[in-house]
Amino acid sequence: MKSYYLIFWLIVLTACNKQVEKPFVQAVYPTSSVLPENLLRVYIQFSKPMKTTGNIEKIKLIDEQGIEVKNIFFNNVHELWNKEQTQLTLILDPARVKKGLAINEALGYALKPNRKYILIIEDLEDVYHQKMRTSYKKSITAENADTQIPEPENWKLNIPEVKSKKSFVVRFPQILDYNSLRQRLIVTDIRNNPIEGVVSIQNQETQWSFQPKTYWESGDYILHINTRLEDPSGNNLNGLFDHKIGSLKYKKEGVIEKIPFTINP
Amino acid sequence: MKVQLILLSTLLLLSVSCKDKTNNETTVALNEEKSATVIDDNILIDGANVLAFGPDNILFVGDSKGSKLYAIATKADELKDAVPYNMEGFDIMMAEKLNIESRDVIINDMKIHPISQEAYVSIKLGHQPDAKSVIAVVNPVTKDIQLLEITNNDTQSISINNPASSELMFWKETPASSLNITDIDYNEGYVYVAGLTNSEFASTLRKIKYPFTDSQEMVNSVEIYHAVHTQNETRAPIRTMLFDELDGKSTLLASYTCTPLVTIPTEDIQKDADVKGKTIAELGYGNTPIDMLVVTTQGFDGSMSKSLIVTNKNRGGTMIPLNSVIAGAKGNGMAGQRAMFATGLDGIQEIPTANVMQVDIQNPQMLGMVRRNIETGDIDLVSELTGTFLRLSDFISEYDFPDYQYPEAQAGTKQYHDMVKQMEGYADLTSEKMGR
Numbered sequence: 083m084k085s086y087y088l089i090f091w092l093i094v095l096t097a098c099n100k101q102v103e104k105p106f107v108q109a110v111y112p113t114s115s116v117l118p119e120n121l122l123r124v125y126i127q128f129s130k131p132m133k134t135t136g137n138i139e140k141i142k143l144i145d146e147q148g149i150e151v152k153n154i155f156f157n158n159v160h161e162l163w164n165k166e167q168t169q170l171t172l173i174l175d176p177a178r179v180k181k182g183l184a185i186n187e188a189l190g191y192a193l194k195p196n197r198k199y200i201l202i203i204e205d206l207e208d209v210y211h212q213k214m215r216t217s218y219k220k221s222i223t224a225e226n227a228d229t230q231i232p233e234p235e236n237w238k239l240n241i242p243e244v245k246s247k248k249s250f251v252v253r254f255p256q257i258l259d260y261n262s263l264r265q266r267l268i269v270t271d272i273r274n275n276p277i278e279g280v281v282s283i284q285n286q287e288t289q290w291s292f293q294p295k296t297y298w299e300s301g302d303y304i305l306h307i308n309t310r311l312e313d314p315s316g317n318n319l320n321g322l323f324d325h326k327i328g329s330l331k332y333k334k335e336g337v338i339e340k341i342p343f344t345i346n347p
Numbered sequence: 348m349k350v351q352l353i354l355l356s357t358l359l360l361l362s363v364s365c366k367d368k369t370n371n372e373t374t375v376a377l378n379e380e381k382s383a384t385v386i387d388d389n390i391l392i393d394g395a396n397v398l399a400f401g402p403d404n405i406l407f408v409g410d411s412k413g414s415k416l417y418a419i420a421t422k423a424d425e426l427k428d429a430v431p432y433n434m435e436g437f438d439i440m441m442a443e444k445l446n447i448e449s450r451d452v453i454i455n456d457m458k459i460h461p462i463s464q465e466a467y468v469s470i471k472l473g474h475q476p477d478a479k480s481v482i483a484v485v486n487p488v489t490k491d492i493q494l495l496e497i498t499n500n501d502t503q504s505i506s507i508n509n510p511a512s513s514e515l516m517f518w519k520e521t522p523a524s525s526l527n528i529t530d531i532d533y534n535e536g537y538v539y540v541a542g543l544t545n546s547e548f549a550s551t552l553r554k555i556k557y558p559f560t561d562s563q564e565m566v567n568s569v570e571i572y573h574a575v576h577t578q579n580e581t582r583a584p585i586r587t588m589l590f591d592e593l594d595g596k597s598t599l600l601a602s603y604t605c606t607p608l609v610t611i612p613t614e615d616i617q618k619d620a621d622v623k624g625k626t627i628a629e630l631g632y633g634n635t636p637i638d639m640l641v642v643t644t645q646g647f648d649g650s651m652s653k654s655l656i657v658t659n660k661n662r663g664g665t666m667i668p669l670n671s672v673i674a675g676a677k678g679n680g681m682a683g684q685r686a687m688f689a690t691g692l693d694g695i696q697e698i699p700t701a702n703v704m705q706v707d708i709q710n711p712q713m714l715g716m717v718r719r720n721i722e723t724g725d726i727d728l729v730s731e732l733t734g735t736f737l738r739l740s741d742f743i744s745e746y747d748f749p750d751y752q753y754p755e756a757q758a759g760t761k762q763y764h765d766m767v768k769q770m771e772g773y774a775d776l777t778s779e780k781m782g783r
Contacts, residue, residue, distance in 0.1 A: 122548075133474045135453060156604060157635045157660050158529070158586070160396060160455070162545040165412060165525050167476045171545040176583055176605035177632065183605065184629045184690050209474035211450065261546035316548050316582065323548065323582055335582070 105130045105208040107218035110201065111260035112314045114286040115221050118228035119191040120179050122316040122323060124172040124201070125260055126218075131167040131209045134160070141172065142202045143192075143222075151199070154178075154192045167209065171261075179316070180324050193224035228315040231322055232258060234307055234341055244300045244345050249282075249291040252305065257287045259312045266311035267292075272302040272342075287314075300347035307339045386445065386472075386481070390494040392417065395469035395480035398458040401533035401557065406458075406467060406495075408482070409528035409540060416531070416540060416555060420501040421484075423463035429712045430487040431730035432466065433772035437717070438726035441483060444492055447472060454726060455480070457705035457717045466707075466715055466728060467495070485728060487709075505559040507540060526551065533557065534590040534597070534613060541585035543604065548582045554616060564618035587657075589639045594673045602636040602657060608667075608691070610676040627675030628667065628691030635660045638706050641669060642714070644734030656698065656706075664700035664736075665689050698736045708733075713770075732767065739767045752783055 111125040126141075138161060143151045155172050162171035177185045178192045193199065204217030232254065240251035250269060260283060269277045269292050279294040309319035309332065316323030319339065321330040331337075394412035401407055401418070408417040434440065442449035453471040460467060466485040472478050482495040507526065530541045542551040554564040588601040590613060597613040601624065609624040616622055630636065637658045645651055653669035671692040675681075681691040689695045700706070702719045704726070709715035713730040720727050731738055745751055746764060753761040765777040774780070 131474075131476050153632060158527070158543065158604075159635070159637050159660055160411070160527055160529070162527055162543065163525070164545055165476065167474075169545070173604070175632075176548075177607075177629070180583075180605045183607065185632045189632070209476075211474075259546070265546070310547055312547050318547070318582070321582075 102208075102210050102212060103130070104212050104215040105132060105206070106215045107203055110203075110218070110220045112257050112287055114257055116223050116225055117193070118226065118315055119193040119195050119224045120227040120229075120315045120323075121174055121193060121224075122176065122179055123174070123259065123312075123314055126170045126172065126203060128168050128170070128206075128208075132163075132170070133207050133209060133211075134163045134167055137161055137170060137206050138172070140203075140205050144200045144202060146198050151192060169261075176316075191227065193222070195224050195226050198223050228256070228313060228317065229322060230256060231317045232256065232311060232313055232319050234319070234339060237341075239305070239341070239343055241343055241345060242298050244347055245297050247294060247297055249293045250298075250303075250305075250343075251292075252290045253285075254288050254290075257314060258290075259314050260287050262310070262312045262318075263287060263290055266308040268306045269294075270304050270306060272304065274304070277303070298345050300345050302342060302344050305341040305343065307341065309337045309339055310335055386494075389496050389498055390481050391479040392482065392497055393479060394471070395482055396455045397528050397531050398456045398467055398469055398482075399531045399533055399538075400458055400461055401538065404460070404462065405533075405557075406460075406482075407531050407533060407538055407557075408469065409531045410480075411526060411528045411542075414507045414526055416505050416507055416538060416559075417497075418503045418538075418557060418559065419482075419495065419497060421460065421467075421495070423460050423465065425462050426464045426488065428488075429710045430464070431713060431770045431772075432485070432487050432709075432715055432728045433730070434485070434490065434728040435720065436723070436725045437485075437728040440492065441468075441470060444483070444494075445470075445472060445481070449725075452726075454704065454717055457707060457715070457728075459707040459709045459715045460484075464709055464715075466709075466717075468717065468728070487715075487730075503559050505555060505563070507542075507553060507555075507563070530585065530587045532588055532590055534599075539588065539590075539599070539616075541588055541601075543584045543586070548584060548604075551584050552616075554618070587636045587639050589641065591641050591669075593669075593676050598676060600639060600655065600672070602630060602639060607681070608657075608672075610672075625676070625680040626691070627672065627678070627681055628695065629681065629689065630657060630659075630665055631689045637704070640706065640708060640714075642708060642733050643711065656700075658700045658703050658706050662701055664698045664703070666696045666698045667692055668694040671695075700736055730770070732770070735767075738771055739764065740771045740773060749781070753778065 106129050107126055108129050109127040138155050138157045141155065143154050145151055154174055156175050174192055177183050178189065180186055199222040201220040201222060202217060205213050207213050236255050238253040242248035242250055263283050264281060267290055271277060277294055279292050282291045284291060312318045320332055320335055394410035395408050396411045397409035399407045404421045404423050406419045406421050408419060438449045438452045441452045451473040455469040455471060457466055457468045464487050468483045468485065469480055470483055471480045484493045484495050525545050527543045528540060529543050532539050536557060538555045538557050540553040540555060544551065583603045583605045585601045586604050588599055590597060590599055599611045599613055599616060601609045603609060607626040608628040608630055609626055611622060611624040637660055639655065639657050641653055641655055643651055643653050655667045655669055655672050656664055658664040671694050675692050702721055703716050704719060705717040707715050709730055712733060714733050715730050718727055729738060761778055768776050
């Protein structure tokens with residue numbers, strides 16, 4: 083008799099658990115917990131499509147005293163979501179990041195160096211009105227402002243062996259922007275034909291790897307870098323986010339720089 | 348055996364109820380099926396985020412999801428009278444009309460037709476990534492809500508180039524980057540589209556010829572001249588903008604994501620030109636502008652004057668005399684200073700527009716607005732007298748007590764109250780009706 087009850091409740095529970103799974107935060111980029119005081123952009127990756135309205139108000143940054151840092155996020159009329167509605171972009175108030183503005187002069191950067199903060203993401207709802215399974219907390223320690231542009235001459239390339247499917251790896255001395263890394267680097271052959279493969283980003287966004295679909299052949303290749311490639315403080319290869327007028331490397335944004343490399347036979 | 352049967356039947360019932368619960372959580376999908384019976388394809392648009400009226404009754408619709416700009420011909424009968432909107436619970440009305448739940452009515456933008464005074468409201472049907480949009484057309488006189496038909500004959504569209512894809516043939520548009528159209532405006536043969544991407548702070552101001560041709564111009568980047576010693580410039584996109592004649596010169600007034608109010612002579616906005624913008628004011632801390640309008644208001648002395656108003660998300664708006672804006676545009680730009688709130692021009696005032704989600708000029712006397720009703724939580728479509736920035740019916744004061752008598756000195760107030768009460772749909776509460 084008892085086994086009937088057990089099976090009965092097991093089936094009931096299983097049936098009820100077939101409800102739509104509640105959403106959760108899969109990752110927050112930058113993944114490092116040490117971030118510059120002039121941090122501009124944070125991505126929150128959710129497990130499933132989310133509602134795209136009324137979320138910024140629910141995300142909090144708490145300082146060491148447990149006090150909320152108010153109005154820190156740029157609360158755009160339409161929130162910045164990817165097309166799948168699984169990734170939300172948080173922009174830290176650019177007025178606080180930009181030097182020379184009245185508010186920056188009065189209050190400085192929103193984050194203060196050597197201070198600790200907690201980013202709390204909770205109660206956001208998916209498209210079916212279901213709240214997050216659990217709240218997500220990310221510890222942040224602020225460090226001095228990032229005032230270095232990403233410079234390819236400081237990158238280290240790891241060139242794979244011929245006839246292997248090993249990854250072509252690029253290591254950066256600084257953290258670069260996750261989304262920007264996914265779209266601003268590409269490998270081609272010498273005739274600019276793209277090589278098919280899979281990109282992955284590792285070591286807290288300081289490493290970019292490209293694994294080819296087919297075996298590497300010997301020959302010359304090119305790593306193309308779109309100079310729009312940014313770090314999390316909005317500095318790109320063309321200049322700092324907050325730069326002196328006329329100091330940009332190229333007049334036009336989006337110029338392509340190239341790093342050739344050879345796979346020896 | 349009996350026990351087994353009872354258990355099995357209970358199980359069946361329970362599993363059905365559990366399944367029902369799952370279905371309740373997918374109400375949008377269900378309702379989309381239901382509403383499919385009333386919503387024809389010819390009123391659906393892939394995405395309608397931002398609206399703007401152009402010449403000859405053309406409605407421009409910016410679709411962020413599809414990276415498209417639509418131009419839709421609208422029909423309009425001229426309305427000369429100033430007839431207010433008093434549609435409280437507009438989101439609930441729309442939900443009934445669309446056969447969906449009010450929490451799935453997502454209002455993206457609202458613009459008032461310059462000829463018919465009809466409110467055009469872009470609405471996304473539910474939260475799903477693939478949910479489509481409609482444009483509701485609300486008549487202030489009949490209060491009738493129609494859904495705009497988007498027929499091939501009356502609609503043109505153009506794809507908005509992604510800056511990433513145009514730079515190298517193989518630089519495909521990747522899912523990592525999506526464009527969020529923040530504002531569109533028509534000016535002298537061109538539609539200007541401002542946007543923000545979720546990934547990088549690229550300059551995304553586009554200038555698209557209308558009627559549409561194959562070409563469109565990406566404005567490379569705008570250097571914003573900021574008259575501080577550092578003369579720093581930021582790679583920041585425009586949030587909201589408008590074109591106006593400032594002292595006889597066509598000028599783009601833009602509010603940037605880094606909050607400054609910037610003026611750029613329209614003639615300077617050319618492809619590959621070295622566009623220089625000038626910071627004339629800062630709009631304050633944590634400020635996120637929604638709409639900018641130039642309105643004409645009447646002062647207490649009866650004189651008429653123009654002002655720039657900027658409404659913000661989640662906080663009060665800003666009003667600046669247009670004369671100050673003109674003086675700022677002629678000057679050297681804002682000098683470095685320390686301030687936490689709006690600063691840089693004379694006469695900057697804060698205005699109580701905190702709950703206003705969308706606003707547009709309805710007629711010379713009124714603004715039409717979509718706002719969150721803080722008492723009911725609903726979304727209202729209402730009108731306000733331009734310059735007052737409040738609805739009398741939002742407040743209870745001593746004037747509302749039944750035994751209140753206006754003294755002679757308050758004749759002007761009485762007249763104003765009577766006019767506004769009628770306007771806000773409370774004609775039965777005027778002083779005449781109340782015997783005051």
